[in-house]
Amino acid sequence: MLFNSYSFIFLFLPIVLLGYHFFCSLKEKYPSQQSLPLYWLAFSSLIFYTIWNPSFTPILLSSIIGNGCLAYALINRDFSPVQRRWIRNIGVIGNLVFLGYFKYSSFLLENSNAFLGSSFTLHHIILPLGISFYTFQKIALLVDAEKGEVKDFQLNKYLLFVTFFPQLIAGPLVHHKDLMPQIGPEKLKPLSADNLALGLCIFIVGLFKKSVLADTMAPIADMVFNTVSDGTALKASAAWAGALAYTLQLYFDFSGYSDMAIGLAMMFGIRLPQNFNSPYQATSIIDFWRRWHMTLSAFLRDYVYIPLGGNKLGERRRYLNLFLVMLVGGLWHGAGWTFVLWGAFHGILLVINHFWRAMRKKSKFFNRSFGIYGQFMGWFITFYAVVHAWVLFRAPNFEAAKNVFKFMYSKRVESSLNFSQILGKISYKIVNSMNSQTATVLLAFLILSCIFTHNTYNLFVNRERNFAGLPQINLIFSMTNRWSWVMALLFVLSVFHLNHVTPFLYFQF
Numbered sequence: 001m002l003f004n005s006y007s008f009i010f011l012f013l014p015i016v017l018l019g020y021h022f023f024c025s026l027k028e029k030y031p032s033q034q035s036l037p038l039y040w041l042a043f044s045s046l047i048f049y050t051i052w053n054p055s056f057t058p059i060l061l062s063s064i065i066g067n068g069c070l071a072y073a074l075i076n077r078d079f080s081p082v083q084r085r086w087i088r089n090i091g092v093i094g095n096l097v098f099l100g101y102f103k104y105s106s107f108l109l110e111n112s113n114a115f116l117g118s119s120f121t122l123h124h125i126i127l128p129l130g131i132s133f134y135t136f137q138k139i140a141l142l143v144d145a146e147k148g149e150v151k152d153f154q155l156n157k158y159l160l161f162v163t164f165f166p167q168l169i170a171g172p173l174v175h176h177k178d179l180m181p182q183i184g185p186e187k188l189k190p191l192s193a194d195n196l197a198l199g200l201c202i203f204i205v206g207l208f209k210k211s212v213l214a215d216t217m218a219p220i221a222d223m224v225f226n227t228v229s230d231g232t233a234l235k236a237s238a239a240w241a242g243a244l245a246y247t248l249q250l251y252f253d254f255s256g257y258s259d260m261a262i263g264l265a266m267m268f269g270i271r272l273p274q275n276f277n278s279p280y281q282a283t284s285i286i287d288f289w290r291r292w293h294m295t296l297s298a299f300l301r302d303y304v305y306i307p308l309g310g311n312k313l314g315e316r317r318r319y320l321n322l323f324l325v326m327l328v329g330g331l332w333h334g335a336g337w338t339f340v341l342w343g344a345f346h347g348i349l350l351v352i353n354h355f356w357r358a359m360r361k362k363s364k365f366f367n368r369s370f371g372i373y374g375q376f377m378g379w380f381i382t383f384y385a386v387v388h389a390w391v392l393f394r395a396p397n398f399e400a401a402k403n404v405f406k407f408m409y410s411k412r413v414e415s416s417l418n419f420s421q422i423l424g425k426i427s428y429k430i431v432n433s434m435n436s437q438t439a440t441v442l443l444a445f446l447i448l449s450c451i452f453t454h455n456t457y458n459l460f461v462n463r464e465r466n467f468a469g470l471p472q473i474n475l476i477f478s479m480t481n482r483w484s485w486v487m488a489l490l491f492v493l494s495v496f497h498l499n500h501v502t503p504f505l506y507f508q509f
Contacts, residue, residue: 001051003203003260004211004494005501013264016044016165017191020268024190034185038160041183041268045165049129052169056128060163063098067091067138068158074145075153088146092139099135102127107335129507130169132332134162136299141176143303150176157183166264170257170506172275173295182270189269198460199266201487205456206259208490210504211497213446214253218502219428220439221246221394227425228407229400233416237436239407241419241443246394247387248446251280253505254293259456274457280386280450283378285349286357288386296332300325315358322354323347333393334508338401342392349385379451428500 001008023036050057070091074084100108102125109122141158144150160183167174181187224242228234234242258275265272275294282288289297305325311318323344330343388405395401407416419436426432434442 001048002501002503003257003264004207004498004504006498009207009495012044012048016041017196017267019044020188021191024188027185028190035156037188038156038183038185041165041188042156042160042163045160045163045168048165049163049168052129053126055126059102059128059131060134063095063134063138064159064162066094067142068155071138071141071145071150071153071158072155074142075150084146088142091142095135095139095142099131101125102131104331104335127508133171133173134168136173136296136303136332137162137176140299140303144176152180154184156185164265164270166261167272170254170261170504171293171295172258172261172273173293173299174272175295175298178273179270191267192269195269196267199263199268201263201483202266202456202460203260203263204487204491204494205459206256206261206263207494209252209256209259209456211494211501214249214251214256215497215500215502216428216430216442217245217249217252217446219426219431220422221249223422223426225394225396225400225404227417227422228403229396234404234407234422235416235418236408236410238417238419238422239404239410241422241439243387243391243404243408244443244447247280247390248443248450250390250393250505251276251450252446255455257504257506262457276455277457278450278455280383280447281379282382283375285346285353285382285385288382289346289350296329300329304328319351319354322350326350336397338392338395338398341398342389345389345392349389 001012003009019040020037023033023040027033027036046057046061049060070087073079074087079087106122106125109120112118113120141150145153157180161174161176161180162168164174164179164183221242224234224238224245228239228242255276262272262274273295277291277294279288279292282291305321308321308324309317310321313321324347326343326347327340328343329346330339330341333339333342391404392401395404410416419439423431423434423436423439431439
């Protein structure tokens with residue numbers, strides 16, 4: 001079931017909200033029934049997951065049971081340090097083997113056959129939805145449990161922590177310390193008008209990003225990359241349009257999903273972490289990775305970079321660690337050499353960026369502010385590099401990526417398609433009806449909106465911290481009718497686009 005579908009918006013979500021409110025009200029009358037709202041959310045989340053593909057549910061449940069037993073043993077049993085490390089290692093290795101079988105076995109076998117000249121075959125393996133996300137969640141819990149950083153562990157809370165439907169499929173990659181304290185039976189409260197209004201508005205903004213903006217960019221990107229894969233030559237304008245369209249599609253698609261997840265959780269009074277902070281406003285590649293897929297960046301920092309030694313083993317080792325972390329990030333996204341190269345490219349960029357910062361500190365000339373010109377150059381170089389990296393990320397193989405790069409910088413290619421011809425081949429009416437000038441203006445407008453406007457999170461959340469260290473929520477639109485009309489308009493536009501529903505891009509990862 002997709003967030004951007006009629007069945008989810010008008011059937012599943014209202015039923016889950018009403019059931020949750022009913023069970024929360026019931027537990028206030030009958031204190032012995034404190035866990036009913038928790039079980040209702042867990043049951044609804046499993047239904048949500050099962051509707052997509054029933055064969056995935058046993059895989060998810062077996063992973064939950066196995067990891068839950070190990071986590072429970074680490075937290076509630078008295079083992080020696082050596083035994084604790086063994087339990088942790090068994091869990092981590094088991095999770096990686098579990099993930100590797102479903103996600104990487106075909107890739108490894110294909111490359112082994114190519115290297116050895118063999119012809120081994122493997123039955124087709126369907127990648128379970130969300131496996132990359134919930135596997136990393138469970139690894140983080142086991143590692144922290146072995147360190148003694150998890151004090152309270154209840155299996156019913158753990159079940160909801162993993163399966164909570166807003167974040168189950170494609171994140172944010174929620175850390176146990178952020179979610180589990182919020183979902184105890186005593187913490188779940190009946191629906192409130194403020195939470196519903198705020199959550200609904202964040203959800204609508206995310207829905208608009210996905211169904212209107214991302215899905216409008218998708219046909220352009222798909223047509224350009226499919227055309228190149230077929231061996232057809234493109235004009236530079238068409239190649240650049242495809243690269244920029246995918247740059248925008250991926251951002252609005254994934255940040256739209258994250259917004260919808262945050263909004264859905266907020267309806268139940270649960271806060272999920274921010275996952276995007278205007279990444280295309282970044283003025284360095286370091287800054288970009290602090291803004292893009294922030295929960296994955298935090299996981300890679302805490303559970304890969306720091307265990308490798310971080311920056312405590314000298315500059316050379318630090319650069320190597322950065323490169324290795326980005327290789328892991330590339331492989332996490334997909335079983336393909338283009339993803340490996342994408343991760344390696346970002347690793348090299350991070351090394352260069354850190355080296356440049358170190359050199360600036362030692363140089364009297366470069367260790368100064370260059371004002372707005374320096375900021376602009378930093379942004380331009382970063383955005384330019386990120387767009388090229390996304391070509392690697394999107395291309396089905398090296399040959400297609402190489403051709404896109406070639407056409408982006410070819411001044412004249414015989415028998416090549418221009419941007420208008422690409423648009424004319426697209427069956428999606430909204431895009432097909434555009435001419436090249438209109439589409440170019442739209443691309444430029446969306447890029448400028450990413451650069452100069454607030455992201456969704458900053459529209460609704462301020463930077464003050466409460467006693468628990470969590471952001472304070474501002475219902476900034478509740479006092480005027482203007483915001484209500486704006487949200488209503490965005491919702492209507494989004495719903496009209498739902499007749500062209502497409503899955504979220506990160507579902508494939």
